[in-house]
Amino acid sequence: MRIYAVAVYLFLYIPIGIIALFSFNAGRHASQFQGFSTQWYGKALANPFVMDALGTSLIVAFASATLATLFGTMAAMALQSVKGRLRVAFDALIYIAVMVPGIVIGIATLIALVTVFDWLNPLLAAVWPVAEAAPRLSLGYGSLIAAHGLFSMALVIIIVRARMAGMDRSLIEASADLGATPWGTFRQVTLPQIFPGILAGFLLAFTFSFDDFIIAFFVAGSQTTLPVYVFSSIRRGVTPEINAIGTMVLGVSLLLLVVAQAILQRGRKAG
């Protein structure tokens, strides 16, 4: 069984090893190794478009994850006391949001927003006091955050609801019996219990948004996220710069996970 595990790990990591290997390629092509060099890391970090794309990815991921977690948690809490058709409607919406493939969401969002903008922009220009300075709605940060946040919010609702389902109700009743305000009960009883779920939701939402290509490909407009930048780089003709970017992302993720694990371990030992 151990041999099997080793084989699977090899399968997972050999392609990654090749990526990392060619990131140190002195030659221009990502397919012929021509000597060792770290030039591509320097080039990637100095490339203003890479940094731009990275910045956009981080901002969109953080914003969409925060909004999704906030609204999703609120919705999850409210749904506890909702029955009947409203409940069914929400359940259906969540189900659809998770089940419809990202490409359909991306395309649908694109054509819906384009149609709305085509209709709204002339209107805005007509009613705005200074015609030239009328805001022109277009695809960009807003559409990215909105589209990413949708799927993330559905995820958060599912996770937090699952967490709430496993909560100990008696504690809430006890807290109320002891005279705590609803807010106090929430803050001191409910929240600590569902917090791991909220955190997990936030992290998943962040990861999903940061890594997403399909939806960003359609709705990013003139903005570029890191995955979209990598894609257009591949079309442009792959240089080892892409390998360098990939290896760096890998390294940072590994580092983050190790650090997170270390913190959790310490928490476990202390608590």
Added chain:
Amino acid sequence: MTDRKDFLTRQEFMAELYRYKKGSVTRRHFLGVTGLGLATSVLGTAMPGLRSAAFAQGSIGDRVVVASWPNYHDPANFDAFTAETGAAVDLNVFGSNEEMLAKLQAGGSGWDVFVPTNYTITTYVEQDLIESLDLSKLPNYDAASFDARFADAGTVNGTVYAVPRNWGTTGFVVNTSQLGGLAKPTSWKEFWDMTKAEFSGRTMVHDYQLTTIGNALKYFGYSFNSVDPAELADAEKLLLEVKPHLFAINSDYQPSMRSTDAWMSIAWTGDGKQLHRDMPEIEYVLGKEGGELWSDFFAIPKGAPHRDAAYALINYLLAPEVNAKEVAFHGYPVADARVNAILPPEMLNDPIMYPAADLLNALEFGAAVTLTDPNRAELMARFKSA
């Protein structure tokens, strides 16, 4: 050539420069009082670099977004542009005019400069997706020195929407070392027949309806631009027969040709030149039956976010010195007489870049109708999907 800077002392010049940089005086004042304006406009005819510097006196921003084709631009020229103007060039590559049109139709592309082919410009004008060009901002463009045949398509109803960049042909490249005794193919009939036989699994076609469907039509001797349903049906039959024998459907065929994964591909002039230069066994062939003659242009899409940068870049790349360097890199012929005066004679005699007259005469320019015809678009999609 007068130089009126001599009646301004060095201190006075620096003072004016400082005032201009601080914003206390306008560019016009600065250029006028130092005489640089006049001097530059005169010097500019001999030194194009200086011309773009004068234009870039006003900041053009930190970037310019370009939509173009594979293997079309010398990175060194972009780096030089960035060094001179401070604007970094963001290059996006596409394999067909349809993809560019689709992105522009969807809106919010964020492009400043794009490179449309001759037959698409009327459609862009109809769809209001392209801006008319202010030629005063393109001093390096000299309409008189361009061959009208390749420049005309940029002018629609008397307004200039696009300036010519380079022209070329569509043929195919074949790796002759893999022929193994077979005669080198010289016609589209041989191209398609060989794909089904000796070169099965080693041929590529473009992900681009104009060239792939066009050259399939050529197999039967039909027009490259045909939209006749019966002729298209024949072409579709051929394409579907050929599909299992294809290595890939991709407009970026250079990597596969270089790695010898593919031995033959529909190709454009410049790629043929680049491949032949690095791997002489790869030859560029124009099918006897005919094919496409095309001209590519620089244009600015409607609503470009960095218009000044767009003009600066186009102007920079059209300067004969710079354009000649581009030609040396990408291997596509340019219709600018000034550039041809600078190019080395062996390039002007290169049969890949400048094909023989009889071959050239058999070629057709692409027709606008192929871009919008739903049957051709759907045929290509069906072929790819099959």
Added chain:
Amino acid sequence: MRRQDLKTWLFLAPAGGWFLAMLVLPLIVVFVFSVGERGAAGGYVPAFTFENFLNLGARWAAFKNTLILAPLGTLICLLIAYPLAYFLALRTTPRWRTVLLILVIVPFWTSILIRSYAWIYLLGGQGIPSLLNALGLGNPRLINTPFAVLVGIVYGYLPLMVFPIYVALERLDKRLLEASSDLGSPPWRSFLQVTLPLSMPGVATGCMLVFILLMGEFLIPAMLGGGKVFFIGNALVDLFLQSRNWAFGSAVAVALVLVMLVTVAAYLRFTRRWAGGRDDVSLM
């Protein structure tokens, strides 16, 4: 009582509004477009016709490819992932377990684009085929085939499949296994009668996650299929970003959503029998 309702409404409003604006509205637009017509130069013009749906057969190959390779890919992913998840959950010491888990998750965080790009090299003429050739096993064509796409999708989604199965197996009460062996059951029997059924929720979650993602996939077929292997996703990208037939593209999108609804509903009903009734998809 009224205050309770107000608070509930307030709490539901942001999420509800978001769903309406970014999920319901776009899907309605897709449905409306699907009965429209292609514009003169591409795009959409309002109309009411079912012609697009009648034309869906033109993309039959794309549907076929997806409906064969997506389930196949999911299955192969499952077969590879399950033993690994089992190993991680039940056969490793806690000390190693965290490290090994991290090693499984981390590839998932490297862009799938870049990871697939490595396979272009590995399956291309200079990779594995040249190795096989050197060993005298012929020079098989691996890249730009359905096989390459299958390898790519299994590779891409393997970590995603491992994780939920691991979580389910890790929650397994070991005492049940002890009891089973105490009662004289051989290991394979314990596995079939105790471990496997109890891990089914994790299996169901993993399979559904991977399957949904595979049905919408277009990157891996584009990169590893060389334009020759079309998934429904590729057909959609082409219809919106190249042939520009927004009406027909919307119809294909509607068809995809319907296919998903049907298959996922059937799947849930099937797994509900195994898992013993779960109301919603539990991802944790």
